[in-house]
Amino acid sequence: MVELIVDGHRMTVPPGQQLLAACLAEGIYIPHLCHLEEAPRPAAACRLCFVEIAGVPAPQPACTIRVASALKVRTDTPAVRRLQRMALRLLLSAHHIDCRRCHANRACALQSIARFLKVGLHPKPLMAIARPDEVDRHHPFIDHYPRRCVLCGRCVRTCRNGNDHPQFSFTGRGIDTVVRHYASNLALDKRCSECRRCVAACPVGALQWRREGAGASESVD
Amino acid sequence: MLMEMGLDREEIAALATIRSELKEIPAQRRYLIPLLQRVQQALSYLPQAAIQLVAQHLHLSPSEVYGVATFYNQFRFTPPGRHPVRVCMGTACHVKGGDIILEHFERKLEIKEGETTPDREFSIERVACVGCCALAPVALMGDALHGHMMTGKVEGLILRVQIEKEKARREMGDRDER
Numbered sequence: 001m002v003e004l005i006v007d008g009h010r011m012t013v014p015p016g017q018q019l020l021a022a023c024l025a026e027g028i029y030i031p032h033l034c035h036l037e038e039a040p041r042p043a044a045a046c047r048l049c050f051v052e053i054a055g056v057p058a059p060q061p062a063c064t065i066r067v068a069s070a071l072k073v074r075t076d077t078p079a080v081r082r083l084q085r086m087a088l089r090l091l092l093s094a095h096h097i098d099c100r101r102c103h104a105n106r107a108c109a110l111q112s113i114a115r116f117l118k119v120g121l122h123p124k125p126l127m128a129i130a131r132p133d134e135v136d137r138h139h140p141f142i143d144h145y146p147r148r149c150v151l152c153g154r155c156v157r158t159c160r161n162g163n164d165h166p167q168f169s170f171t172g173r174g175i176d177t178v179v180r181h182y183a184s185n186l187a188l189d190k191r192c193s194e195c196r197r198c199v200a201a202c203p204v205g206a207l208q209w210r211r212e213g214a215g216a217s218e219s220v221d
Numbered sequence: 222m223l224m225e226m227g228l229d230r231e232e233i234a235a236l237a238t239i240r241s242e243l244k245e246i247p248a249q250r251r252y253l254i255p256l257l258q259r260v261q262q263a264l265s266y267l268p269q270a271a272i273q274l275v276a277q278h279l280h281l282s283p284s285e286v287y288g289v290a291t292f293y294n295q296f297r298f299t300p301p302g303r304h305p306v307r308v309c310m311g312t313a314c315h316v317k318g319g320d321i322i323l324e325h326f327e328r329k330l331e332i333k334e335g336e337t338t339p340d341r342e343f344s345i346e347r348v349a350c351v352g353c354c355a356l357a358p359v360a361l362m363g364d365a366l367h368g369h370m371m372t373g374k375v376e377g378l379i380l381r382v383q384i385e386k387e388k389a390r391r392e393m394g395d396r397d398e399r
Contacts, residue, residue, distance in 0.1 A: 165281050169288030183269050183276075183283035 006051075006073045013067055018042070020049050020062035023075065030075050031084055031113045033091075033203050034152035035063050038161055043153050047087040048113065052077045059083055081117065088113060089123035094131065095204065096147035097121050104205020110150070131178065139167065139181035140189050141210050142199060146178045149206035155179060155198035162197055163188075179206075228268055235263040236271060243278045253279055257290055266297045299337045302344035304363050304382050306330075311350030313357040322358050323347060325375045342382070 001012040004019075006028050013022045021037065023030050033046035042063035050059040054072035059080050065071075074080070092110065099105045099121070114121055136144040151170070156179065159166040167188060171180045199207045228236070239260055246252050253275070260271045267290055269283075276283040290296045308314075308323040323345070327333055330343050337344040351359050356368025362378050 165285055167282055167284055169282075169284040171288050171291040173292050180287070181284050182287035183273050185273065185283065188282060 002067050003070045004067060004073065005071070007075055015068055017067050018063060019051065019065035019067055019071070019073065022067060023051075023062065023073075028075060029116070030062055031088070031116055032063065033109055033113070033150060034154060036154055036157055036161075036201070039157050040161075043157065046091070046150070046152050048084055050080045050083045051075050052080055085117050085119050088117055088119050089126055091150050092119070092121060092123045093126040094129040095150060096130075096145075102148065102205050103208055104148075104202075108205060109203035129175070136178075136180060137210075138184075139192070140184050141193055142181070142196075143208045143210050144168075144179060144181070145206045145208070148204050149179055150204055151177060151179065152203060153179075154201040154203065155207055158197050158201040159195075162195060163191055167192055168198060228270060232264050232268065236274065239263060239271070240274060243274075246278070248279050250279060250281070253281070253286065253289060254293075257286070257296060261296060264300075266300045268298075268300075297335070299335065299344065300341055302337045302342050304343050305361075306343055306345045306378075307348045307351075307361040308334075308345065309349070309351050309357070309359040309361075310347045311354065311357075313354035314350075314359055317357040319358040319370075321372060322360055322370045322375065325372045326360070326379075329375055329379055342386070343379070 002015050002017075004011050004013055004022060006023055006026070009026065009028065011022070011026050020030055020032060020035055020042075024032075030049045030051060032049040034043045035046075035049065036043070042061075044061050044064050047061065049062040051062045051065075052059050052074045053065070054074075059077075062073075062075075088110075092114070095110060099108070099111065102108070105111075111121070113119075131146040131149070133147060136146055138144070153170070155168050156166045156170065159168060165188075168179050168181050170177055171182070172178055196209060199209050242259070243256075246256065256275050256279070257267060260275065261267055264271060272286050272290065273283050275281075276286045279286075290298075306326050308319060308326060310319050310323070314322075323334060326345050330338055330345065332338055332343070332345060334345050334347055348361075351361065351366065353359060353366065353368060356366075358370045360367050360370050360375075360378075362382070367374065367378065
């Protein structure tokens with residue numbers, strides 16, 4: 001077992017344990033969006049889970065750290081918060097803020113992280129980036145809202161873990177990247193109708209089950 | 222079924238050839254890009270049927286194949302027009318207002334850059350430098366180069382192609398009547 005000291009809180013974890021998962025299990029909250037418990041490798045895409053480790057010059061994303069030896073970690077230094085707030089502002093600048101009409105309202109990770117980091121939902125100095133406005137209905141059962149998507153990749157990776165070959169994937173490149181489904185086929189669609197894990201995995205309500213799943217409480221408008 | 226997906230007879234034949242070639246290619250992921258290149262070489266774009274064929278052969282989902290293909294500039298998903306319009310966006314053409322020329326083509330043909338008109342007559346692409354910056358702004362219509370482009374010339378170029386098409390059609394008609 002390895003000893004960890006996080007914000008003065010002492011704990012022991014098995015060696016090789018992911019630092020972010022260890023902290024979350026102990027009830028120490030570190031903002032995170034793309035973290036996926038069962039994923040073999042961290043995506044480190046959201047750039048939110050930064051921590052400062054004694055002896056390491058720059059803050060590190062906690063999801064990429066495997067605890068090998070005793071560590072002294074701080075999760076709330078000014079350097080960490082500065083990075084997290086900037087990352088969140090950049091995410092919000094590409095996220096269409098219309099919480100009242102979004103089915104993820106109040107269950108949205110962006111809302112809770114913004115509250116935690118004390119960042120307004122409208123990131124003032126940054127220019128808003130508008131992704132395509134239309135609802136993407138390429139998938140036979142699942143609607144995708146590109147303007148809400150934060151490109152964390154949880155849906156893609158959840159599907160890859162569960163079904164081997166993701167039914168959603170990143171398409172395009174750079175600022176034009178969007179998550180999309182392409183060309184349905186019957187065998188795979190049948191699996192989708194039973195699985196739905198990607199919808200549950202989305203932290204921001206960019207995916208929504210189209211059929212009977214959209215009950216009164218989660219309908220769009 | 223393939224006809225319904227908007228493929229013409231030649232494309233269906235080309236796809237059948239590729240299908241028969243597939244037997245010799247092992248179902249390994251590293252053959253994905255070479256396979257897509259082969260398809261594009263034969264069909265000059267990647268229709269949905271081809272992406273499904275490749276996905277099936279390599280045991281991938283069509284979404285994965287599409288994701289890889291859209292990452293690369295060399296793959297296109299709409300058929301090129303018989304008269305592909307390429308507007309230069311190199312430095313010199315940019316400075317001389319190449320974007321205005323591009324916009325004008327887009328407006329006249331009622332398609333966006335990267336798209337093809339429904340009759341497959343025209344498509345618009347942007348290219349980076351054709352190598353004759355002294356003639357900026359430059360546009361290519363098929364293989365013909367047009368330098369010192371102006372918005373007024375755009376309509377003329379499109380009209381010329383349409384007139385020639387109409388002429389050919391009437392000559393064909395005359396011959397049939399006789």
